[in-house]
Amino acid sequence: METKLFDQDHIAEAAAVLAKGGLVAFPTETVYGLGASALLPDAVAQVYQVKGRPSDNPLIVHVAAAEQVAAFVDNLSPMAKQLMDTFWPGPLTLIFKIKPDSLPSIVTGGLTTAAFRMPDHPQTLALISQAQQPLVGPSANTSGKPSPTSAAHVWHDLHGKIAGILDGGATRIGVESTVLDLSDPSGTPIILRPGAIAKEQLETVLETEVLLDKHLVSAGEVPKAPGMKYKHYAPNTKVMMVHDTDWPAAINWAQANHFKVGVLAGPTIAEAVRKETAAIYQYFDDSPEAAARGLFAGLRALDESTAALDLLLAATFTEAGIGAAYMNRLKKAANHEYFQENK
Missing domain, CATH: 3.40.50.11030 (Threonylcarbamoyl-AMP synthase, C-terminal domain)
Structure with missing residues (x-):
């Protein structure tokens, strides 16, 4: 497969590839994501195959506007809306209980919850909008290895395996988003993966306690968010x-x-x-x-x-x-x- 490098002037072409079920890596402020339509199970299956990613590891759904989440989640809480208003677009992923069958089970890892994020990168927001569907976007690398923070890193790992890479330059933050679990409306919010949005920032906005889950999943356990496995991000050395x-x-x-x-x-x-x-x-x-x-x-x-x-x-x-x-x-x-x- 030929992997094409897309630039700012060819976002519409990259979006068309995604709409037809192809894979295109995209830049965010955190790391590069491997994009596929979140509504096409066959496209999502390719993401797992290309990355060598365990199929029980759920994927984050990337949207171009907070309003898109309503298609999958009933009755967003005031807390959720406050966080989205404050931190989106940005490096905060929110986990919600979703409507039955609103997303393919291959996206959720078979769970009744799903993770959503609105990335803070103009090229990727345009890409999602022009594809006219939300995108899954796990890190665009071989599973378990260091995440990619440039188009060159993606090319190193995935060229010849995906249709294209949208080159947005080096990422600004360099580590993946904070993942906050809001799936229990009556429970305390829990950080499942720390990121650039810190616990203290969340507590200031919400004016309530936020827990930090340091639990690492075992081999036979289904993680609720990416990056919860014991060994990850590791080079060969x-x-x-x-x-x-x-x-x-x-x-x-x-x-x-x-x-x-x-x-x-x-x-x-x-x-x-x-x-x-x-x-x-x-x-x-x-x-x-x-x-x-x-x-x-x-x-x-x-x-x-x-x-x-x-x-x-x-x-x-x-x-x-x-x-x-x-x-x-x-x-x-x-x-x-x-x-x-x-x-």
Whole structure:
């Protein structure tokens, strides 16, 4: 299959491909999504096949306007409307109980709930509008690997497997959206996946408690939202997390074991360890925002480095704000393994 690169001037052509059941990757402010019509089961089945994604992993439905959600959800609560008014378009996914048979079961993973998001990217909003149907949009990569934050990343993983890629440049945030479960109208809202919209922001808007579910699903359990599996976002090269105070010991340990090491970190740590490492992916600055934006690109770049690395060491951040989203992804990429000095 030939994979075509679409630009701003060819959105209508990309939309026509989607309307006919083809697959087109699209940019968002978070990561690139692999688009297919959410109303065409055969198209959605192709998404699972192309990604190598487990079929019990539900998909997020992307809409171009909040009003589109009403076709699938009865009686949106005042809380839901408030969140949509405040954060849409933006990196917030909301899970609702849906009308029976309003979406193909292949989209929902067989659940009675579905996740919805309105992405904050003008090209993709135009794409959804011109396709005249909502789109599923899981990350446009091989399942389980680092998510794509540029059209080049999508091309690397999926060229020859999908009809096209809408090139919208590098993504602005770099980690997937916050997923908030509102499927129980009488219950407390629960974050199933942290993202750029933090727990504190949601609580400020809602003026009520928001819970954070740290539960990771087992192999035989159906996840309610994407990204809840134990190991995810992982490159082929082993990843290990390093606390700020442990870098000298971690570098000494790696040298003693003759490991060729790559490092993902901000400028302060990168400069301190540069002479002792084989390759470095340096975040723009020392902030968690820069780390989140660069994490997936960094994992990909070091994994594919000509230095043939044995190990990737990654900087950690406090789990607050977008730092919580960064650490959520990094922990899964590292299979929850930290460097320990007595290793």
